[in-house]
Amino acid sequence: MAEANRGFARSVQSEVYRAGLSGERPQVPVDPDALERAAAKALSAEAFAYLAGGAGAERTMAANRAAFASRAVWPRILRDVAERDLSIELLGRRRPSPFVLSPIGVLELAHRDADVAVGRAAAALGVPYVLSNQGSRPMEDVAAAMGEGARWFQLYWSASDELNASFVRRAEASGCEAIVVTLDTHLLGWRTRDLDLGFLPFTRGQGIAQYTSDPVFAELVRERVARGGGGGPRPKVTPALLRSALSIARSGARSPLVDGGVRDALRSPLPRAAIETFLDVFAQPALTWPDLARLREWTSLPVILKGVLHPDDAEHALDHGVDGLWISNHGGRQVDAAVAALDALPAIAERVAGRVPIILDSGVRGGADAVIALALGATAVGIGRPYAYGLAVAGEAGLREVVRNHLAEFDLTMALAGHRTVGGIGPESLRQG
Ligand code: FNR
Numbered sequence: 068m069a070e071a072n073r074g075f076a077r078s079v080q081s082e083v084y085r086a087g088l089s090g091e092r093p094q095v096p097v098d099p100d101a102l103e104r105a106a107a108k109a110l111s112a113e114a115f116a117y118l119a120g121g122a123g124a125e126r127t128m129a130a131n132r133a134a135f136a137s138r139a140v141w142p143r144i145l146r147d148v149a150e151r152d153l154s155i156e157l158l159g160r161r162r163p164s165p166f167v168l169s170p171i172g173v174l175e176l177a178h179r180d181a182d183v184a185v186g187r188a189a190a191a192l193g194v195p196y197v198l199s200n201q202g203s204r205p206m207e208d209v210a211a212a213m214g215e216g217a218r219w220f221q222l223y224w225s226a227s228d229e230l231n232a233s234f235v236r237r238a239e240a241s242g243c244e245a246i247v248v249t250l251d252t253h254l255l256g257w258r259t260r261d262l263d264l265g266f267l268p269f270t271r272g273q274g275i276a277q278y279t280s281d282p283v284f285a286e287l288v289r290e291r292v293a294r295g296g297g298g299g300p301r302p303k304v305t306p307a308l309l310r311s312a313l314s315i316a317r318s319g320a321r322s323p324l325v326d327g328g329v330r331d332a333l334r335s336p337l338p339r340a341a342i343e344t345f346l347d348v349f350a351q352p353a354l355t356w357p358d359l360a361r362l363r364e365w366t367s368l369p370v371i372l373k374g375v376l377h378p379d380d381a382e383h384a385l386d387h388g389v390d391g392l393w394i395s396n397h398g399g400r401q402v403d404a405a406v407a408a409l410d411a412l413p414a415i416a417e418r419v420a421g422r423v424p425i426i427l428d429s430g431v432r433g434g435a436d437a438v439i440a441l442a443l444g445a446t447a448v449g450i451g452r453p454y455a456y457g458l459a460v461a462g463e464a465g466l467r468e469v470v471r472n473h474l475a476e477f478d479l480t481m482a483l484a485g486h487r488t489v490g491g492i493g494p495e496s497l498r499q500g
Pocket of ligand 1: 117118119169170171172173199200201202221249373395396397398399400428429430431450451452453
């Protein structure tokens with residue numbers, strides 16, 4: 068995407084309308100609700116439930132959308148917006164737009180190319196991609212597919228510090244520019260849809276590729292097997308077990324656990340033991356503020372805390388020297404009836420007063436939402452579910468279209484609201500209430 072541009076949005080529009088003349092339609096619906104419906108159609112009930120669902124009665128998900136709906140962009144006229152500059156400064160670099168791709172785990176549920184497809188699309192569009200701790204592909208594979216594309220790594224702080232340190236070291240070696248520590252998921256939320264289906268991808272070996280490709284994790288698994296705590300009695304070969312062995316074997320190019328492919332993966336106790344080890348090690352609900360200091364021993368990369376919703380926590384984070392804050396309620400997947408991320412933003416932005424960048428996600432469904440978040444004090448905005456839906460509906464090309472549409476609508480909203488630069492968007496760009 069061109070940085071200073073005369074009309075990114077216009078070129079996208081004319082491409083779409085021109086193709087329409089010869090009867091072609093976009094690969095994915097532009098309307099976000101239609102996009103979600105298309106993903107529902109394309110996916111199994113389990114996969115869609117996992118991607119789309121939230122915690123409890125999904126009131127937080129609704130609140131996220133309602134928070135955007137309660138703000139109004141206040142357009143201004145006659146301001147010469149012929150040329151716009153969508154770029155921002157973030158973590159010491161100029162970025163072509165204020166968007167980043169939020170970390171999303173288990174993308175193999177959406178498409179077999181999973182994180183690798185996202186990485187390629189993100190690199191092509193110049194949008195930083197935050198690789199998930201629950202990735203379906205090892206971070207090294209995604210990094211290789213991204214070339215020079217900007218990437219960060221999202222860490223779930225597990226119960227093993229050796230493992231945490233290993234993930235962070237690998238992220239640094241993979242060219243990740245920052246570590247995003249997600250702190251709202253030290254336990255898995257009460258996910259109604261998944262519970263009703265009895266479906267948790269990790270128990271099937273899906274979304275644990277960072278673990279199965281890790282040497283420290285492999286050691287933990289071997290120790291478990293040596294203690295006699297393998298997978299228990301050899302399980303019956305069911306379609307679910309086959310899928311999990313396949314999933315582990317697929318990450319096997321880099322896996323110190325399985326080198327003999329699916330057959331070995333099925334016969335060996337290691338894949339089952341890997342899943343059990345993951346389930347043991349994943350949660351770390353005892354973490355407190357002083358623990359953060361250990362991260363600084365493991366890496367010199369900038370550290371961003373994700374899942375901040377309270378201004379006092381933002382203040383603590385600054386006291387602990389973090390480099391950025393990510394305001395998010397995990398898309399309503401963790402606490403039901405929680406505060407909307409956007410509603411939490413103004414008070415936090417006021418407290419932070421520009422000292423560190425603020426990223427916001429949870430409920431962003433287009434370019435106008437991004438304008439609203441920036442006006443309320445965000446530095447950058449995370450796209451979540453929509454890109455996973457694009458991937459589900461039309462693979463890499465579909466997800467590219469989704470991200471492109473966000474960029475184009477943002478460009479257009481800026482222009483039509485009378486803003487030439489992102490810095491020109493501020494509280495006065497909205498009429499609130
Ligand atoms: C997530 N999210 C997430 N966050 C994170 O830090 N690590 C992760 O592995 C995941 N995995 C994940 C899977 C799925 C299926 C979803 C939908 C979300 C949360 C994600 O980064 C982001 O905060 C939300 O997606 C934002 O909400 P919306 O805009 O998608 O509703």
